[in-house]
Amino acid sequence: MSENTNVYQIVQQQIKEAVDMLGLDYTVFEMLKQPQNVLEVSFPVKMDDGSIKVFRGIRSQHCDVLGPFKGGLRFHPTVEMDEAKALSMWMTFKCAVVGVPYGGAKGGIECNPKEMSQGELERLSRGFIKNVANFIGPEKDIPAPDVYTNPQVMAWMMDEFSKVRGYNNFGIMTGKPINIGGSKGRSEATGRGCVYVTREAVKELGWNMKDMKVVVQGFGNAGSIAAKLLYDMGATIVATNDSVSGVYSEEGVNPYELEKYKKETGSVKNYPGTENVTNSELLTLECDILIPAALENQLTQANASDIKAKIIAEAANGPTTPEADKILFEKGVITLPDILANAGGVTVSYFEWVQNLQNFYWTEDEVNNRMEEMMVDAFKSCYKTRESYDVHMRTAAYLLAVQRLADAMKTRGWLN
Ligand SMILES: NC(=O)C1=CN([C@@H]2O[C@H](COP(=O)(O)OP(=O)(O)OC[C@H]3O[C@@H](n4cnc5c(N)ncnc54)[C@H](O)[C@@H]3O)[C@@H](O)[C@H]2O)C=CC1
Numbered sequence: 001m002s003e004n005t006n007v008y009q010i011v012q013q014q015i016k017e018a019v020d021m022l023g024l025d026y027t028v029f030e031m032l033k034q035p036q037n038v039l040e041v042s043f044p045v046k047m048d049d050g051s052i053k054v055f056r057g058i059r060s061q062h063c064d065v066l067g068p069f070k071g072g073l074r075f076h077p078t079v080e081m082d083e084a085k086a087l088s089m090w091m092t093f094k095c096a097v098v099g100v101p102y103g104g105a106k107g108g109i110e111c112n113p114k115e116m117s118q119g120e121l122e123r124l125s126r127g128f129i130k131n132v133a134n135f136i137g138p139e140k141d142i143p144a145p146d147v148y149t150n151p152q153v154m155a156w157m158m159d160e161f162s163k164v165r166g167y168n169n170f171g172i173m174t175g176k177p178i179n180i181g182g183s184k185g186r187s188e189a190t191g192r193g194c195v196y197v198t199r200e201a202v203k204e205l206g207w208n209m210k211d212m213k214v215v216v217q218g219f220g221n222a223g224s225i226a227a228k229l230l231y232d233m234g235a236t237i238v239a240t241n242d243s244v245s246g247v248y249s250e251e252g253v254n255p256y257e258l259e260k261y262k263k264e265t266g267s268v269k270n271y272p273g274t275e276n277v278t279n280s281e282l283l284t285l286e287c288d289i290l291i292p293a294a295l296e297n298q299l300t301q302a303n304a305s306d307i308k309a310k311i312i313a314e315a316a317n318g319p320t321t322p323e324a325d326k327i328l329f330e331k332g333v334i335t336l337p338d339i340l341a342n343a344g345g346v347t348v349s350y351f352e353w354v355q356n357l358q359n360f361y362w363t364e365d366e367v368n369n370r371m372e373e374m375m376v377d378a379f380k381s382c383y384k385t386r387e388s389y390d391v392h393m394r395t396a397a398y399l400l401a402v403q404r405l406a407d408a409m410k411t412r413g414w415l416n
């Protein structure tokens with residue numbers, strides 16, 4: 001039978017399982033099984049050659065019982081509503097797992113940013129914001145970077161929103177450049193947070209980071225930072241890739257040098273001293289830690305039994321299908337689920353928003369130390385729940401998150 005890779009249906013299944021295990025009122029499932037609000041917009045953008053192209057943008061706001069909606073915006077050719085809904089739902093659970101007072105949102109624009117100039121990307125970003133300005137706001141829904149969006153895109157969007165409102169609104173977007181209200185540590189936060197929980201898992205197993213061989217799928221923001229920090233801790237980065245190619249070396253690569261090479265050539269492909277590997281070869285390489293840091297549905301029933309890693313730390317959202325999860329659990333692999341492992345990004349986004357609202361800025365050490373404390377606490381809570389319910393880490397994280405959401409619903413009078 002072919003595998004279901006519809007991420008919206010997958011997340012609904014994850015919620016149902018947690019609600020049933022916790023014996024909660026069915027209203028909790030009814031509330032969480034779909035987003036509270038969705039918006040789809042289309043708008044014209046003038047291209048550099050003078051032509052007009054119409055783009056489609058999406059924003060899904062899942063559940064705001066714990067606070068305003070929050071989550072990234074991606075620029076990608078595959079952006080569509082079911083994916084945005086699922087990603088917004090994962091944001092709700094992620095915030096609840098780490099104790100960040102937000103609800104989940106996500107969105108994006110269907111486009112190929114690699115084929116667009118900076119001017120076109122700026123007009124695209126501003127056009128999107130003009131069309132969603134009434135739907136978002138610093139107390140309502142605060143977007144952030146995701147796949148193929150970056151601090152510059154956040155800056156244009158913040159500037160456009162401020163123009164629409166008629167006064168500066170730094171708190172509307174997070175992941176901004178530091179000189180216009182960005183937080184120190186935000187660019188590195190997703191990879192850094194992922195490394196903190198990976199380090200805790202390695203410690204729990206009584207292993208030493210210096211003995212770890214690591215494979216990172218997706219040498220972008222989250223993946224390259226995770227690779228660099230693990231390398232700094234003594235781990236060996238044996239392979240990594242991007243959308244063009246992968247590279248492998250048994251002795252390991254220096255991710256700082258690889259980053260320079262990728263900046264110069266546009267890809268990790270043909271990095272000296274390595275052999276090129278395909279994406280499917282990369283995922284099943286001999287290693288201790290595998291960090292999927294690209295897109296959804298990468299570990300599936302087709303490749304799960306061939307995966308050699310003992311720890312999988314999901315920097316990406318939704319990289320593992322439920323069928324793959326089962327196979328990996330039975331093999332004894334410890335999966336650090338996305339809603340825990342990549343929560344460092346939204347945690348520091350929360351710090352950025354707090355700094356913007358107070359107009360008072362923190363040092364990088366303050367940001368990193370506070371994030372570390374929250375990530376380690378969340379890891380420990382999930383690990384404890386995993387042991388007490390005898391479930392895998394993903395289910396443990398959902399049990400914690402759904403219980404916290406249900407408690408807040410009860411307190412707010414949404415449940416009997
Ligand atoms: N940026 C952030 O703060 C956060 C990102 N994430 C998740 O992390 C993942 C990566 O996001 P970012 O690092 O921000 O994006 P990015 O755009 O900086 O990097 C994505 C990387 O994946 C690579 N890639 C794309 N398609 C690929 C394929 N088919 N095979 C192998 N590599 C491929 C790209 O070449 C690029 O190197 C996404 O799932 C995102 O939702 C999660 C939490 C926060």
Ligand SMILES: O=C(O)CCC(=O)C(=O)O
Nearest residue numbers: 071072144146345346349
């Ligand atoms: O920083 C944020 O607000 C959200 C980041 C994000 O999109 C994610 O965690 O998947």
